Each structure stands twice: as C-alpha cells, then as structure tokens.
Amino acid sequence: MSLDAVLSRIDETLPQSLERLMELLRIPSISTDPAFAPDCARAAEWLVEDLKSLGFAARAAATPGHPMVVGHGGAGDRHILFYGHYDVQPVDPLELWDRNPFDPALEDTAKGRVIRARGASDDKGQLMTFLEACRAWKHVHGNLPGRLTIFLEGEEESGSPSLVPFLEANRAELSCDLALICDTGLFESATPAITTMLRGLAKAEFTLHAASRDLHSGMYGGLARNPLHVLTKILSGLHDDQGRVQVPGFYDDVTELPDALRAQWQNLAFDHAGYLGDVGLSVPAGEADRTPLEMIWSRPTAEVNGLWGGYTGAGFKTVLPAEAHAKVSFRLVSDQDPAKVLTAFRAWAEAQLPADCRIEWHDGIEGAGASVMAITDPAFEAARAALTEEWNRPAAFVGAGGSIPVAGYFKTILGMDAMLIGFGRDDDQIHSPNEKYNLESFHKGIRSWARILARIA
Amino acid sequence: MSLDAVLSRIDETLPQSLERLMELLRIPSISTDPAFAPDCARAAEWLVEDLKSLGFAARAAATPGHPMVVGHGGAGDRHILFYGHYDVQPVDPLELWDRNPFDPALEDTAKGRVIRARGASDDKGQLMTFLEACRAWKHVHGNLPGRLTIFLEGEEESGSPSLVPFLEANRAELSCDLALICDTGLFESATPAITTMLRGLAKAEFTLHAASRDLHSGMYGGLARNPLHVLTKILSGLHDDQGRVQVPGFYDDVTELPDALRAQWQNLAFDHAGYLGDVGLSVPAGEADRTPLEMIWSRPTAEVNGLWGGYTGAGFKTVLPAEAHAKVSFRLVSDQDPAKVLTAFRAWAEAQLPADCRIEWHDGIEGAGASVMAITDPAFEAARAALTEEWNRPAAFVGAGGSIPVAGYFKTILGMDAMLIGFGRDDDQIHSPNEKYNLESFHKGIRSWARILARIA
Numbered sequence: 019m020s021l022d023a024v025l026s027r028i029d030e031t032l033p034q035s036l037e038r039l040m041e042l043l044r045i046p047s048i049s050t051d052p053a054f055a056p057d058c059a060r061a062a063e064w065l066v067e068d069l070k071s072l073g074f075a076a077r078a079a080a081t082p083g084h085p086m087v088v089g090h091g092g093a094g095d096r097h098i099l100f101y102g103h104y105d106v107q108p109v110d111p112l113e114l115w116d117r118n119p120f121d122p123a124l125e126d127t128a129k130g131r132v133i134r135a136r137g138a139s140d141d142k143g144q145l146m147t148f149l150e151a152c153r154a155w156k157h158v159h160g161n162l163p164g165r166l167t168i169f170l171e172g173e174e175e176s177g178s179p180s181l182v183p184f185l186e187a188n189r190a191e192l193s194c195d196l197a198l199i200c201d202t203g204l205f206e207s208a209t210p211a212i213t214t215m216l217r218g219l220a221k222a223e224f225t226l227h228a229a230s231r232d233l234h235s236g237m238y239g240g241l242a243r244n245p246l247h248v249l250t251k252i253l254s255g256l257h258d259d260q261g262r263v264q265v266p267g268f269y270d271d272v273t274e275l276p277d278a279l280r281a282q283w284q285n286l287a288f289d290h291a292g293y294l295g296d297v298g299l300s301v302p303a304g305e306a307d308r309t310p311l312e313m314i315w316s317r318p319t320a321e322v323n324g325l326w327g328g329y330t331g332a333g334f335k336t337v338l339p340a341e342a343h344a345k346v347s348f349r350l351v352s353d354q355d356p357a358k359v360l361t362a363f364r365a366w367a368e369a370q371l372p373a374d375c376r377i378e379w380h381d382g383i384e385g386a387g388a389s390v391m392a393i394t395d396p397a398f399e400a401a402r403a404a405l406t407e408e409w410n411r412p413a414a415f416v417g418a419g420g421s422i423p424v425a426g427y428f429k430t431i432l433g434m435d436a437m438l439i440g441f442g443r444d445d446d447q448i449h450s451p452n453e454k455y456n457l458e459s460f461h462k463g464i465r466s467w468a469r470i471l472a473r474i475a
Numbered sequence: 476m477s478l479d480a481v482l483s484r485i486d487e488t489l490p491q492s493l494e495r496l497m498e499l500l501r502i503p504s505i506s507t508d509p510a511f512a513p514d515c516a517r518a519a520e521w522l523v524e525d526l527k528s529l530g531f532a533a534r535a536a537a538t539p540g541h542p543m544v545v546g547h548g549g550a551g552d553r554h555i556l557f558y559g560h561y562d563v564q565p566v567d568p569l570e571l572w573d574r575n576p577f578d579p580a581l582e583d584t585a586k587g588r589v590i591r592a593r594g595a596s597d598d599k600g601q602l603m604t605f606l607e608a609c610r611a612w613k614h615v616h617g618n619l620p621g622r623l624t625i626f627l628e629g630e631e632e633s634g635s636p637s638l639v640p641f642l643e644a645n646r647a648e649l650s651c652d653l654a655l656i657c658d659t660g661l662f663e664s665a666t667p668a669i670t671t672m673l674r675g676l677a678k679a680e681f682t683l684h685a686a687s688r689d690l691h692s693g694m695y696g697g698l699a700r701n702p703l704h705v706l707t708k709i710l711s712g713l714h715d716d717q718g719r720v721q722v723p724g725f726y727d728d729v730t731e732l733p734d735a736l737r738a739q740w741q742n743l744a745f746d747h748a749g750y751l752g753d754v755g756l757s758v759p760a761g762e763a764d765r766t767p768l769e770m771i772w773s774r775p776t777a778e779v780n781g782l783w784g785g786y787t788g789a790g791f792k793t794v795l796p797a798e799a800h801a802k803v804s805f806r807l808v809s810d811q812d813p814a815k816v817l818t819a820f821r822a823w824a825e826a827q828l829p830a831d832c833r834i835e836w837h838d839g840i841e842g843a844g845a846s847v848m849a850i851t852d853p854a855f856e857a858a859r860a861a862l863t864e865e866w867n868r869p870a871a872f873v874g875a876g877g878s879i880p881v882a883g884y885f886k887t888i889l890g891m892d893a894m895l896i897g898f899g900r901d902d903d904q905i906h907s908p909n910e911k912y913n914l915e916s917f918h919k920g921i922r923s924w925a926r927i928l929a930r931i932a
Contacts, residue, residue, distance in 0.1 A: 217693070221791050230755030236674065236877015239806050240776040241767050242751065243760040247714065247779060254711035257704065294699065298687030301830040303700040313697040321696050322703040323794050324785035329802060334678050336804050336877075337780050345786060347793050349696050373758040420693015420793075 020158060021472045027154040028464050035150040035464065036124070036133070036457075038068070042104070042142050043122040043135040049084055049105035050176035058084040058172050061104045065170055072152050073162060079188075081180035084172030088191070092162030094475055096397070099167045099194040099434070101424060102145025102201065103174035106137035107449045114451035124457065129445070132454040140448035143455035144200045144440055145170060147463030155468060163468075164475025167194055171424070174201070178423065185431045193432045196397055196474075199425060203442030204459075205286060205416055210405035210466070213438035214393050215315060215417035216425055218350035220359050220385030224367070225378045226252075226327075226342045235336040242338055243374050246327050249342040252370050256320050256346075261305040263320045265366045271353040275316050279393075282414040283311045315417025319349040320363075348385075349419065356385030389426050391435040397474040401437055404469035408462055441466065477615060478929045484611040485921050492607040492921065493581070493590070493914075495525070499561070499599050500579040500592040506541055506562035507633035515541040515629050518561045522627055529609050530619060536645075538637035541629030545648070549619030551932055553854070556624045556651040556891070558881060559602025559658060560631035563594035564906045571908035581914065586902070589911040597905035600912035601657045601897055602627060604920035612925060620925075621932025624651055628881070631658070635880065642888045650889045653854055653931075656882060660899030661916075662743060662873055667862035667923070670895035671850050672772060672874035673882055675807035677816050677842030681824070682835045683709075683784075683799045692793040699795055700831050703784050706799040709827050713777050713803075718762040720777045720805075722823045728810040732773050736850075739871040740768045772874025776806040777820075805842070806876065813842030846883050848892040854931040858894055861926035865919055898923065 028035075047061035048054040062078040062085040069076035069089035076089030084105060109119040117123065122135030133143060148168075155163045169192060173180055185192060205211040228245040229238075255264055263269070275283075290310035294300055304313035313319075327342030329335035348359050360383045368377055391398070393415055405413035418438070425436045441463035447453045485492075504518035505511040519535040519542040526533035526546035533546030541562060566576040574580065579592030590600060605625075612620045626649060630637055642649060662668040685702040686695075712721055720726070732740075747767035751757055761770035770776075784799030786792035805816050817840045825834055848855070850872055862870035875895070882893045898920035904910045 219793065221793075223791070228756065233754060234877060235776070235778050235780065235804060235806065236676075236875070238754070238771065239778050239804075239876060240761040240770040240774055241747070241759050242754065242756055243758070244778055246782050247710070250707040250711040250713075250779070250782070253704070254707040256707075290698070297690060297695070297699065299685065299699055299831045301700070302698050303829070303831075304697040310698050314695065317697055319692070319697040321692050321701055321793070321795060322707070322785065323692065323792060323796075324787045325703050325707070325799070326783040326787040328779065328781035330781045330783040330800070334680070334802060334804070335780060336676065336678075336778070338778060339780075342782070343787070345791060347692060347696075347791070349692065372760070374756045374760075418693070419696060420691060 021468065023158045024154050024468045025465055027157055028150065028468060031154065032461055035146070036460070039133065039143060039146045039460070040122045042146065043137055044120055046120045047105050047137070047172065048108050049173050050108060055084065058105055062087050062172055065104055068149060069168055072149065072156055074168060076168070079184070081184055083180045086172065086180070086184055087168065087170035089168040090166070092164050092166045094164035096196065096475060097165045097167065097194040098475055099169055099192060099197045100148050101169050101171070101197060101199045102148065103141045103171040104145065105172045105175050106140070106142070107175050109136050111451065116452055119453070129456070131457040133457060133460065134452065134454045136453050138453055138455035139442045139446035140453065141174070141201050143460055144442065144463065147441065147460060148198070148200055148467050150464040151467035151471060154464070155471065163471035166475070167192065181424065182427060182431065185427055189432060194434055196395070197428045197434050197436035199422070199436050199438045200440050201422070202418070202438045202440035203444065203446070205414060206289060207443040207445065209286060209411050210409040210413040211416040212398065212401055212405070212413065213418045214391040214398065214415045215351070216389040216421050217318070217417070217419055218354065218356060218386045218388040219421055220348040220350060220356035221345070221381065222347070222360055222363055223345045223380040224343070225380065227340065227376050227378060228374055229338070229340045232340050233338040235338050238338055239336070243372065244338045245342040245375060246339065248372060248375050249325070249327065249344060252367050253322055253325070253344060255370070256322070260307070261303070263318065265320065265359070265362050267362050268318065268359065271355065272318055273352040275312065279415055283309070285412060286311065286414055314419040316351055318351045318354055321347055323347050350385070351388045352390065354387060356387060357383045360385065386421060386426050389429050391437065395435065398437060400473040401439065401470045404473050405439070405466055408466045408469050439466070439470070478925065480615045481611045481925045482922055484614055485607065485925060488611065489918055492603070493917070496590065496600060496603045496917070497579045499603065500594055501577055503577045504562050504594070504629065505565050506630050507565060512541065515562055519544050519629055522561055525606060526625055529606065529613055531625060533625070536641070538641055540637045543629065543637070543641055544625065544627035546625040547623070549621050549623045551621035553653065553932060554622045554624065554651040555932055556626055556649060556654045557605050558626050558628070558654060558656045559605065560598045560628040561602065562629045562632050563599070564597070564632050566593050568908065573909055576910070586913070588914040590914060590917065591909065591911045593910050595910055595912035596899045596903035597910065598631070598658050600917055601899065601920065604898065604917060605655070605657055605924050607921040608924035608928060611921070612928065620928035623932070624649065638881065639884060639888065642884055646889060651891055653852070654885045654891050654893035656879070656893050656895045657897050658879070659875070659895045659897035660901065660903070662871060663746060664900040664902065666743065666868050667866040667870040668873040669855065669858055669862070669870065670875050671848040671855065671872045672808070673846040673878050674775070674874070674876055675811065675813060675843045675845040676878055677805040677807060677813035678802070678838065679804070679817055679820055680802045680837040681800070682837065684797065684833050684835060685831055686795070686797045689797050690795040692795050695795055696793070700829065701795045702799040702832065703796065705829060705832050706782070706784065706801060709824050710779055710782070710801060712827070713779070717764070718760070720775065722777065722816070722819050724819050725775065725816065728812065729775055730809040732769065736872055740766070742869060743768065743871055768874070771876040773808055775808045775811055778804055780804050807842070808845045809847065811844060813844060814840045817842065843878060843883050846886050848894065852892065855894060857930040858896065858927045861930050862896070862923055865923045865926050896923070896927070
C-alpha cells in the first residue's frame with residue numbers, strides 16, 4: 019500500500035528531516051525587531067529553495083514588512099492551501115535560556131526527546147511537518163499528494179500587518195477549496211485535535227461622566243452622584259447569578275452544540291481542575307449549566323478587561339471623581355454579529371444611567387464574528403480518521419476560546435474554511451525561554467499529514 | 476451700653492484695624508515652602524508683639540516646624556481658647572494674579588469692597604477679626620473681654636505636622652472650657668453660621684485576588700473567575716436603590732437630627748440646585764428620604780474613591796486580571812465608631828466572595844469619628860443670638876461634610892467642644908489666585924466677635 023511506503027520513507031529519513039529543520043531554526047527570523055529583517059528574508063529564501071526542490075513554483079513575495087512565501091504545485095480536484103509562519107518570537111530574557119536559542123539541539127528530557135530552539139514548536143517545526151510529508155510522498159509517488167498552495171507568513175509574531183492587504187491583493191491566487199493551518203497543538207498535550215470553532219471578539223471602551231470636575235467627598239459626599247457607583251451598578255449586572263449575560267438579545271444568534279460534537283467533547287474528559295489549578299483557581303465560574311469546555315469553546319462571554327476611576331495612587335484621596343472608565347469585551351460564537359452585540363450593549367448600559375450621567379463611547383462598532391468551519395465537508399471527518407489512526411487515540415473536533423486571526427481572514431477574505439491541525443504540546447514554552455518541540459510531535463506530525471493528504475488531497 | 480461703645484470704637488478705628496491686617500498680609504508666610512520659614516517666624520513674632528500690646532502674655536513656641544503663637548490674658552469664669560492660623564497657601568500660578576499677592580490693597584468690585592491678598596480670607600483676615608475685637612474691648616473697658624487663650628498655628632496649610640504633638644505636650648496649658656475656631660465661612664456667602672457638626676472619616680483599601688496570574692480571555696474567558704466582576708458585584712451592593720448603605724449595622728449609632736436643628740436647616744433654604752449646578756449636576760443622589768443638607772452634613776456615607784484593575788492603558792488587552800483594587804471611605808456622623816464600621820465593612824465584603832477569591836486589606840482599622848458639639852451649652856445659643864443681631868439674619872447651627880481636623884483634636888486631646896465661626900464667602904478664592912476678603916466680612920466679623928464675647932466670656 020502506497021501510504022505505507024510513504025510512512026516508511028518518513029521513518030527512514032527522519033534524521034535528514036530533522037537536519038533540515040535545524041538549518042531553518044539556525045536562522046534568527048525575529049520579525050518584530052528590524053535588526054533581524056535580513057534573517058527573515060533569509061528564512062523566506064531558504065523555504066522558497068526548499069519548496070522548489072519539492073517541485074513547487076515558489077517565490078518570496080515582497081510586502082511592506084517581511085516577505086510572504088508562496089508556492090504552487092501538484093494536481094488534483096481539491097485545491098488545498100497550507101498555512102504556517104516562519105518568523106519567531108524574540109528570545110529575551112536570554113539569560114533564562116539553557117542554550118543559544120538559535121543553536122538547536124536534540125535533548126533527552128523526562129518527557130522524551132525534544133528539539134530545543136526558538137521556533138522549534140512555533141512555528142518552524144510545525145510547518146516543516148507538512149513539507150516533509152510532501153517530500154516523502156514525492157519520493158514514493160514521483161509527485162505531490164494533490165493540488166497544493168503553500169502560504170508561509172513572516173509577520174505572525176508581530177501582528178501580521180501585511181496579511182490582510184496581501185490576501186486582498188492576491189485573492190484569486192490564494193483562494194482554494196480548503197485551508198490547512200498548522201499553528202495549534204494537541205488537546206491537553208495528548209489527543210489529536212482539529213480546531214473547527216474559533217470564538218469571535220467585540221470590544222467596547224467607554225467613559226462614564228457625572229460632575230464637571232472631581233469633587234471633595236467632604237463637601238459633596240452623599241449628595242453628588244459618584245460615577246464609580248454607577249459604573250459598578252451597571253457592570254455588576256452584566257451577568258445574572260447563573261453566569262448568563264444580561265444584555266438583551268445576547269443569546270439570540272447562539273446555536274446549541276450539535277450532539278455529535280458534544281459527545282466528542284465529553285469523551286475528551288477535559289481536566290478542568292488541572293487547567294484551573296495551574297493558575298490558582300479551582301471552580302468553573304461561568305454559566306452554571308455548561309461544561310467547562312463549552313464555557314471556553316462554544317459559549318459567548320462578556321468580560322470586563324479593564325476598569326478605573328478616582329484616585330488610584332498611593333495613600334488616599336477622598337475624591338468623588340468626575341468620570342469612570344471601563345473596557346469590556348465579548349467572545350462571540352455561532353452567528354453572533356459584533357455590531358449587533360455592541361449596539362445592544364450600548365443601549366443596555368445607557369438605559370441604566372441615572373440623572374446627570376452620560377456615557378462617552380471611545381471606539382467604533384467593530385469586531386469579528388466567530389469562525390465556525392463547515393465540518394459537514396467530508397474532508398473534516400477524513401482528517402479526523404487519519405489523526406485517530408496515527409495517534410491511536412480518537413481525534414476530536416475542538417474549539418478555541420480565542421481567535422486565530424488568519425483562520426478568520428481565510429473565511430472572510432478568501433471564502434474558505436480551514437482545518438487547524440497542529441502537534442504542539444502545552445509545555446512547549448512557546449514565546450518563553452527554552453522553547454522545544456517533542457521529536458514525537460515532529461515525527462508523528464509528518465506521518466499525520468501524509469495520512470491526511472492521502473485521504474483528502 | 477458698654478457693648479455699643481465697643482462697636483462704635485470698632486467702626487471708628489476700622490482704618491487702623493485694616494492697616495494692621497495689611498501689615499500682617501505683607502509677610503509671605505507660606506508654610507509649605509522651606510524658603511519662607513523666616514517669614515513664617517516673622518509673622519509669628521508680629522502676632523506675639525500684637526498680643527502683648529493687648530495685654531496677653533504671649534510667646535512664639537518652637538516646634539520641629541513653624542512656631543505656634545500662644546497667648547494668655549484676661550479673667551473670667553469661662554476659659555475660652557481662640558484658634559486661627561497665620562500661615563498661607565503658596566501663590567502659584569503667580570501669573571494669574573492681578574497684583575502682587577503680598578502687596579495687599581483695597582479694591583472696589585461688583586460685590587463690594589474687598590481686601591485683595593494671599594491670606595486675606597484664609598486665615599489672616601479672619602484671625603485678626605478676633606484680635607481687633609479684643610483691642611476695641613480693651614480700649615473701652617480697660618481689660619480683655621474674658622479669660623482668653625489665643626492659639627495660632629503656622630502649619631495649617633502644610634498638613635499640621637506639629638499640631639497633635641504640641642497639643643499633647645501642652646495639654647494642661649491649652650485645655651479650656653470652649654474653643655472658638657475662625658477658619659470657616661458664612662453659609663452660602665450670606666447667612667451667619669456656627670458649625671457644630673463635623674463628619675468623621677474611615678478609610679479602607681483592598682486588593683481582591685483571584686487567579687495567580689493574569690489570564691488571556693481567549694483561553695480562560697467564560698471559565699475563570701474575573702475579579703473585576705466580583706469587585707463590581709460587591710461594590711454595587713454598597714447602597715440599595717434608595718441610597719442606603721447596606722453594610723450591616725452601619726446606621727446603628729446614627730441618631731436623628733434634633734427637631735430644632737432640622738427647623739434651622741429648613742430655614743436656610745439651601746440652594747442645592749445652585750450648589751450642584753456649579754459642578755454640572757442637577758439631582759441629589761443620596762438617600763431618597765433625606766434633604767440635601769442632611770446628605771452632606773448629618774448623614775453618613777460610603778463612597779468608592781478609587782477603583783482599578785485589568786488593562787487601563789491605550790488600546791485593548793483581552794485580559795482577565797489576577798486582581799482588582801478599590802479605595803472606599805465612609806463619612807461618619809453621631810456616635811459611629813470608625814473601627815466598628817470598618818470591621819463590619821470587611822466582614823460584609825468578605826462574606827460575598829465567591830470560591831477562589833480572597834481580599835487583602837491594605838490599611839489598618841483606623842479613622843476618626845464625627846465631632847458633634849454639645850450645643851446644649853448655652854454659649855452656643857448665645858453666640859447664635861449675637862450673630863443674628865449683627866448680621867440681621869437668623870444665624871444657624873450648621874454641619875460640615877468634611878472634617879476640620881483641629882476641631883477633632885480639640886475634642887479628643889483637649890476634651891473641649893469648639894464653635895466654628897467664620898466670615899469667609901464662597902467666592903473668596905482661598906487657595907487660588909486673587910484671594911480676597913470682603914471688607915464687610917472683616918468689619919462685621921470684628922463686631923460679631925465683640926457681640927459674642929459680650930455674651931459668653
């Protein structure tokens with residue numbers, strides 16, 4: 019069976035695959051620091067050459083920032099785009115690293131053999147799993163596993179300033195049938211997972227005004243309106259005692275989790291006690307009738323992210339301030355519309371204002387809706403079966419509490435769904451000193467892509 | 476009638492009284508700026524000499540800061556202490572003054588003739604009203620109007636660091652039957668008033684802790700406890716919808732206003748619309764069943780003076796912070812005990828904490844109770860009658876929403892009540908450029924003291 023041949027080839031050539039990854043890891047492509055711009059360009063060129071060696075027509079496309087690597091190759095009915103990023107986080111504080119972050123090495127640890135270097139997991143090690151799968155496939159079959167477009171960004175760790183303009187300017191070239199994004203991890207470091215739901219986000223910031231100037235509480239306390247009291251009254255009503263958001267209509271466009279997905283999530287047996295315990299908490303604090311995974315993946319939220327007013331320095335000042343401030347954000351799911359949610363929030367807050375108070379809104383009505391992938395596309399179940407086979411554990415469609423912007427842009431700009439599949443582990447220390455990627459993640463990651471491509475490409 | 480002779484003498488010698496005040500105003504006794512320490516000493520000496528000229532045994536008593544002027548003189552059954560302060564506020568911003576702040580002059584304004592200078596109202600003009608009354612009395616009668624101790628501070632505008640130690644060290648010498656404090660004003664610039672109730676103050680500052688570190692709302696939002704929500708829940712419950720403080724037992728030691736006082740306050744016809752209108756407000760926001768004057772003079776309050784947590788900078792950060800902070804103060808009346816109030820507040824707040832949260836209290840259990848003068852002492856009614864006679868308007872016993880620390884110290888350290896009587900107007904611009912004191916305040920202030928001393932000394 020030809021897939022077996024590809025998998026054997028992957029196993030046999032793992033040392034060479036690893037050596038190529040090490041080469042890429044030696045290039046300090048820190049995108050946020052202009053001093054490393056030549057290194058970013060060098061990493062892009064290295065990837066272009068590697069893609070060409072695989073038979074891709076590849077180029078490093080210039081942007082106002084770092085180049086985008088784009089390659090096209092192979093043939094097939096379904097056109098698949100693969101996304102990764104070749105830039106890495108800064109390495110400060112350097113003194114907390116046990117070795118030079120750009121001198122990668124294999125290390126044996128209590129949790130197995132790891133590749134230690136900045137970018138080993140985020141995202142060079144991950145993106146190379148896909149290219150190595152293509153390489154083994156090409157060796158066995160003489161051609162790529164399907165019609166592929168490779169799209170590798172160099173600004174993911176610095177806010178992706180060129181991403182949206184580039185997607186918009188190259189819409190025709192980059193619009194495919196499906197995207198594969200390799201920048202996520204295993205579920206709880208162990209279970210293969212495909213992220214198919216990403217929550218959206220809407221943000222509001224406002225100032226609540228009362229008196230025309232700060233007042234002395236001796237002269238005015240008890241008589242004048244204190245905007246800090248008004249603010250706490252309004253914001254304390256954001257949730258009822260069951261944790262449900264009280265903005266009218268907030269749940270109107272929220273759909274319930276399909277039964278099949280609910281069953282998968284129950285099988286995941288999420289260790290919420292451990293997840294919360296890691297940050298000093300023990301009790302889920304969200305909607306009373308929801309499971310912890312629902313709370314972070316499939317339920318919308320309203321959260322106060324910042325709050326301030328009055329005297330906040332050392333000591334005391336018995337002031338009744340003229341104003342109070344808040345930043346509030348909403349994680350959105352299903353079909354919730356950011357504009358609709360923010361408009362409802364504004365109306366709800368303003369309806370509670372007592373006499374002499376007014377709210378000044380500081381930002382526009384904007385945000386991004388949730389990304390919910392069309393898992394009815396058989397490719398999703400196919401990929402899930404492939405992952406289950408490789409990892410010998412039932413793979414799951416999972417959610418992500420935060421947004422992964424590129425997935426949203428693929429959907430809104432290029433009109434394609436994405437499967438987010440990655441092999442990172444929770445302890446990879448991405449963005450931190452001593453980043454690592456388990457050799458198993460790399461090896462089984464390559465094998466996973468071979469299995470997935472065999473089924474869907 | 477001998478009082479008439481004193482009043483005539485006051486009228487006849489007003490130019491000389493004014494010239495003495497001008498002399499004192501020319502000394503730039505700014506207490507907060509060490510560069511003016513010699514001027515403070517000079518002002519103290521000037522006053523000592525003036526007191527001696529009136530027959531007082533007077534001295535400038537050294538302190539670690541500026542000297543205290545102490546004088547004793549006269550004879551009588553009731554020993555009365557008079558308090559004022561000879562130091563003044565800084566004059567910055569100097570460019571906003573229409574003349575040299577220490578070159579006093581009489582000016583004709585739309586609101587009458589005024590004495591323009593730093594300290595004209597706060598407090599040199601006021602303290603001199605008392606000394607001039609003594610001077611006229613002495614001229615007519617050959618002796619002082621009673622057994623008097625004069626106590627003039629030089630650090631009132633810089634936090635009175637030496638006051639408590641000095642009172643404690645000179646308790647025997649300074650303890651009298653009654654204190655007169657001349658550092659307040661007419662009620663609404665028009666009606667003579669004796670302040671007989673000063674609210675106390677208790678302060679609490681705390682940090683509410685939840686997770687052990689700041690969390691990302693994408694990863695934890697909806698699941699993890701947000702301390703900003705807990706803080707708003709707790710603080711929003713500080714008052715019910717009628718404005719009553721909800722801390723258990725808060726009103727236990729609050730007594731109702733005596734009917735006589737209530738009637739006086741009703742007669743004052745407080746222009747709360749104007750008072751609130753000056754600061755951009757229109758509606759009294761305190762306890763629903765209380766008059767505006769009660770709200771600021773005779774009712775206790777709970778006010779959030781500061782509140783902060785999460786991300787408060789420019790832009791947005793979708794953080795669930797590890798902690799939230801608040802500063803809360805209570806204005807106290809009647810027999811409310813600061814320690815009892817703070818203990819109840821702590822218990823009340825902690826009883827509302829959900830799982831995984833704790834409160835760290837940042838200050839001790841301290842504060843000062845209200846000062847409520849024993850207006851049953853006939854001296855109070857006598858002084859009120861004297862003021863009513865002089866100003867031809869019914870004088871009132873009024874409250875003060877804030878504390879005037881020296882009145883509290885006289886009560887707690889020296890065990891004597893105080894009558895706070897002053898003749899300043901709301902538009903005197905004390906602490907601001909172009910401070911002034913109406914000539915009428917000065918003239919009728921002197922006459923007021925003569926009338927009061929005739930009745931009580």
